[in-house]
Amino acid sequence: SQTIHQWPATLVQPVGSPLSLECTVEGTSNPNLYWYRQAAGRGLQLLFYSVGIGQISSEVPQNLSASRPQDRQFILSSKKLLLSDSGFYLCAWSEADTQYFGPGTRLTVL
Amino acid sequence: GNSVTQMEGPVTLSEEAFLTINCTYTATGYPSLFWYVQYPGEGLQLLLKATKADDKGSNKGFEATYRKETTSFHLEKGSVQVSDSAVYFCALSETYSTLTFGKGTMLLVSP
Numbered sequence: 679s680q681t682i683h684q685w686p687a688t689l690v691q692p693v694g695s696p697l698s699l700e701c702t703v704e705g706t707s708n709p710n711l712y713w714y715r716q717a718a719g720r721g722l723q724l725l726f727y728s729v730g731i732g733q734i735s736s737e738v739p740q741n742l743s744a745s746r747p748q749d750r751q752f753i754l755s756s757k758k759l760l761l762s763d764s765g766f767y768l769c770a771w772s773e774a775d776t777q778y779f780g781p782g783t784r785l786t787v788l
Numbered sequence: 789g790n791s792v793t794q795m796e797g798p799v800t801l802s803e804e805a806f807l808t809i810n811c812t813y814t815a816t817g818y819p820s821l822f823w824y825v826q827y828p829g830e831g832l833q834l835l836l837k838a839t840k841a842d843d844k845g846s847n848k849g850f851e852a853t854y855r856k857e858t859t860s861f862h863l864e865k866g867s868v869q870v871s872d873s874a875v876y877f878c879a880l881s882e883t884y885s886t887l888t889f890g891k892g893t894m895l896l897v898s899p
Contacts, residue, residue: 710885721891722832722877737886768831772885775820775839779831 680705684769684780691787697742697756699783701769704750709771711752713744716766716782728752759787790815794878794890801868801897809863809893811852811878819880821845821854821861822887826875835863835876873897 681704691697703709713725724737726744734744741760745753752769764787769780795810813821820839824832836845841856850865861878878890 712886722889724886727886770832775881775885776822776834776837777885777887778834779824782829782831784829 680771680773680778682769682771682778682780684767684783686783687781688784689786691759691785693761693787694758697754697759697763697785699754699767699769699785701752701754701780702750703771706750706771706773708749709773711746712770712772712777713752713754714768714770716768718765722768725754761787763787790819790880790882790888792878792880792888792890794876794893796893797875798894798896801895803870803897803899804867805897807863807865807868807872807895809876809878809895811861811863811890813859813861813878813880815859815880818856819882821852822879822881823850823852823861823863824877824879824889826877826892828874832877868895868897870897870899 683702710729712727714722715725716722726734726736728734728746731746741756743755767783770777792813822837823835825835826832836847838845838854841854844853852861852863873896875892875894877892879887
């Protein structure tokens with residue numbers, strides 16, 4: 679069966695520091711992968727998606743970037759965090775038109 | 789563009805009450821429709837889905853019917869439990885299986 683992992687589970691970072699969040703999927707090949715952000719009390723915002731290694735589509739221009747160095751690995755990065763980057767970051771993979779979500783990373787920028 | 793509108797929450801119910809959470813959508817083409825549930829501090833879990841008009845998705849006592857004529861996908865459950873307390877998201881599928889989500893509806897069930 680397929681499983682999706684995210685780490686770290688929680689992270690507290692100072693403003694201006696770099697960021698790297700990792701997502702890996704097991705039990706499937708060449709999945710579509712997605713990064714979402716959920717700000718406190720708000721809905722989900724699609725940040726990036728990838729249909730294959732090295733292929734990244736950005737939905738919202740901002741100081742975040744994504745990379746897919748391996749088939750089942752998706753990384754979310756930033757060179758300098760802003761206060762507004764705080765939130766709950768969710769990774770997902772899809773099979774046909776259905777998405778399956780990871781447990782999320784809670785990021786607090788102070 | 790496509791959009792999903794959900795009823796504002798929170799929805800507060802007593803245990804064993806009937807639940808309806810309204811969801812309407814606008815879309816070009818014929819998207820699949822989904823309900824996801826998010827328990828506190830966790831990721832989203834797929835609750836149910838429907839892929840074409842008049843399909844009924846069901847799971848764990850929850851049901852929703854894809855109504856093309858009213859562009860709706862309302863979530864219902866006949867008898868809610870305290871453990872159903874969570875945030876519920878309605879969503880529709882788009883290109884490359886990206887999803888458009890509603891803003892979520894919090895459900896609070898008291899004993």
